[in-house]
Amino acid sequence: MSKLVKVYVVDNGGQWTHRIWRVLREIGCDSKIIPNNSPVDEVDADGLVFSGGAPRIAWESPKLGNCIDYLEHFGGPILGECVGLQLMAIHFGGKAGPSEIAEYGLSKLRVVEEDDLFRGLPKDFLVWESHNDEVKTAPSFRILAVSENCKIQAIKHEKRPYYGVQFHPEVNDTEYGEDILRNFVDAVESHRRR
Numbered sequence: 001m002s003k004l005v006k007v008y009v010v011d012n013g014g015q016w017t018h019r020i021w022r023v024l025r026e027i028g029c030d031s032k033i034i035p036n037n038s039p040v041d042e043v044d045a046d047g048l049v050f051s052g053g054a055p056r057i058a059w060e061s062p063k064l065g066n067c068i069d070y071l072e073h074f075g076g077p078i079l080g081e082c083v084g085l086q087l088m089a090i091h092f093g094g095k096a097g098p099s100e101i102a103e104y105g106l107s108k109l110r111v112v113e114e115d116d117l118f119r120g121l122p123k124d125f126l127v128w129e130s131h132n133d134e135v136k137t138a139p140s141f142r143i144l145a146v147s148e149n150c151k152i153q154a155i156k157h158e159k160r161p162y163y164g165v166q167f168h169p170e171v172n173d174t175e176y177g178e179d180i181l182r183n184f185v186d187a188v189e190s191h192r193r194r
Contacts, residue, residue, distance in 0.1 A: 005189050006030045008045040010038075012053030012064055012083060015130075020049055020081070020170040020181075027182045036065030040073045047077040047188030049181075050084025052130070052168065077161035077188045079181075082131055085155065085164030092140035092157065096133055101149040103129035106173060113144045115156050116187040117163055117180055125175040127153075127167035134166060161191050 007029045009021045017033060024031035034043065036050075050067055064087055070078060071091050080088040086096035109127045111118045127147075135152040141164070145154035154165045163184060169177035 006045040007047040009033045010036050010048055010050045012036050012051045014052035016170050017051040023170050023181055029185055040069045046192045050080040052082030077191050079184045080164040085166055086135055088164045089135040089138040094138040095136040099134040102132045107147045109145050109147055111145045115144050117183050119183050121176050128171040128173040129167050
């Protein structure tokens with residue numbers, strides 16, 4: 001992986017935004033945290049990670065700043081975490097709302113399609129959850145992973161290099177979390193080469 005790959009973290013107010021940034025730097029990225037109202041034409045990154053955040057997707061999506069502009073005009077790969085995943089699904093015709101069972105703490109993830117994010121990882125492992133809302137439908141995406149209480153834990157857009165995860169790969173309790181972020185960075189680098 002080239003140290004010149006730029007993956008910026010879009011700050012949606014999540015409690016682990018700095019942790020995402022730190023892990024990206026540890027795996028060799030040029031990374032920084034940018035406010036979610038940064039104009040898309042001023043973002044010179046190769047890829048973006050939408051951090052999680054406190055906004056409830058059903059009625060507080062304006063707090064997610066320019067994330068919709070990034071989905072429409074950024075052009076590089078994007079990984080949406082938690083509320084970032086939910087916004088991504090809604091923007092492309094899906095639905096998100098209150099979880100039937102809110103998840104806090106460890107949950108067992110089951111990978112149903114490896115794709116880029118889960119390449120080389122086990123089919124089952126533990127991830128850290130912290131969410132009241134979840135994606136209900138994501139028609140423009142393939143479902144990559146599920147859990148017992150959340151049927152859409154990870155997705156990949158059918159045509160664009162957009163990925164989403166409901167859990168938090170940057171948290172130490174998530175097994176293989178660094179590997180997931182490294183796989184995303186590899187996808188960013190591959191996209192940049194094309």
